[in-house]
Amino acid sequence: MDAERTKSLSKEQTKQNVHVYTEHYEKERIYVRQVGSNRYSLAAERRERLEAVPRVITTQLGDGLHDNWHIIEPGDDVFRSQTLHLHFVTIQPNGRNDGHGHQNEALFYVLDGHGYEIHDGKRYDWKKGDAVAVHNDCVHWHNNPDTEKRAVCLVMKPKPLSLFLGLSYQGKIGYKPENDHLWEPRSEWLTARPEGDAEVPKVFPAEATPFEWGPFGYTRQIAGEGVPLRIKGTDAYLQHIPAGSRSGRRWRMPDEMLLVLEGEGYDLHWDVEVEIDDQFYARIAKKPTRWEWKAGDVIWVPQNTVVQRFNTGEGTAELVGASNRVFNQLGYSRIHYFENAPEYDESQAGADASR
Structure with missing residues (x-):
């Protein structure tokens, strides 16, 4: 925890409560589910699944530090889809999560509260009703400066597809390749972010466009x-x-x-x-x-x-x-x-x- 706080950008952030996600899971996490069959047509498997799977999920977010943030992902015991990974993010009062990065993008819709992102060292403020983009290969964390009220976001991301395509780099700030002597000194990440992409807004305000x-x-x-x-x-x-x-x-x-x-x-x-x-x-x-x-x-x-x-x-x-x-x-x-x-x-x- 203390080591994570030292990675913050300002004295203001070192006073925050940092929610550090564990590197390991109690059981193996399924990022992409296998599609297999003993026959060429998959219609019967699809029909059986659609007939058996409920299409409405009652979420139970909770109101504390150990919120039930999960909604839909490929490893669900009742499998529905792996086109998107859907979950909540809650940021406790005066809190933030630990800095990390992943190759898949993520779209946030702010359900409650206000706060800001730190993306590759830049700050982006958001409030209830805003849509927020975490772009591919972005080092980021989410911050809630409110000392009394938590912030809640719905996260929608094509993570399973990214991992299926081999875009699997993800980790916390401080990750480096093993056997450092085998690798050239670090250089700019030049295989993403096309020309002009950095000029596209990262926050789409609630009042930006009408219904x-x-x-x-x-x-x-x-x-x-x-x-x-x-x-x-x-x-x-x-x-x-x-x-x-x-x-x-x-x-x-x-x-x-x-x-x-x-x-x-x-x-x-x-x-x-x-x-x-x-x-x-x-x-x-x-x-x-x-x-x-x-x-x-x-x-x-x-x-x-x-x-x-x-x-x-x-x-x-x-x-x-x-x-x-x-x-x-x-x-x-x-x-x-x-x-x-x-x-x-x-x-x-x-x-x-x-x-």
């Missing part, structure tokens, strides 16, 4: 193509559903993970199977499955699913959701809408009438 009506409903993008935030592998958005209303009904290939911030309601999921003949044909389930959710729950929408979301509460339902952006690069960027959100159709009709 807008679209086919899926009332949403605000916080990470994705065109969003000025230094995030490459994760798309994320906020969604508000008015009381008594519903989202659009859409079909897309990426799976999705959403934290319910406020309200209650349910999802309808129409699973999609494939029929392979002269080309791929979709076979959409005649009947959907229904998944009830409330504030604090996490919804998992599997890959290749038609989804529609309903608000059954008296107030606005608020959610934050994320998916892995690599699907877009692989050719699965298209979204098909069977039905638009009713308010969007009303706004379009109004716009047409005014022309």
Whole structure:
């Protein structure tokens, strides 16, 4: 603990309570899960898993030092997905975590409190409602200067994919290769961070862009193509559903993970199977499955699913959701809408009438 404090950048930080993560786990951690089968088609394994796995998770964060921060990762006993790793980070009053770095990026959405990042020696302030980027190969730690209130963030990161691709360097400040005499003196890390990348903002403030009506409903993008935030592998958005209303009904290939911030309601999921003949044909389930959710729950929408979301509460339902952006690069960027959100159709009709 004392050794870690000496690595801080200022006298202010040496007075902080430092949460040091252990280097070892009680049992082996599964970073990437094997995909195996005795047959070429994996459809049966997929169907069995989807029929057996609950798609709503009730989170239990707690309110102390030993918070239950885990949500979804590949090593779960009930395996859902390894496209994203989803978890909470809590920073206790006047606290920070220990300095570390990893090759995978991480997207933070600040749920409560305020604080700042130290990224490669630079400070980036954040507050509730902001989206924060931890870029690839970034040495960082998270700080909470509030002496009375903790800060809580939702972390969405494509860590399993990064590790599957061999981007496995991660460690605490002070790590060096063994057998120092075998290596040249250290030099700049030149195989990442393309020209101009350092100029892209690391914090996307809550007030930076407005919510807008679209086919899926009332949403605000916080990470994705065109969003000025230094995030490459994760798309994320906020969604508000008015009381008594519903989202659009859409079909897309990426799976999705959403934290319910406020309200209650349910999802309808129409699973999609494939029929392979002269080309791929979709076979959409005649009947959907229904998944009830409330504030604090996490919804998992599997890959290749038609989804529609309903608000059954008296107030606005608020959610934050994320998916892995690599699907877009692989050719699965298209979204098909069977039905638009009713308010969007009303706004379009109004716009047409005014022309």
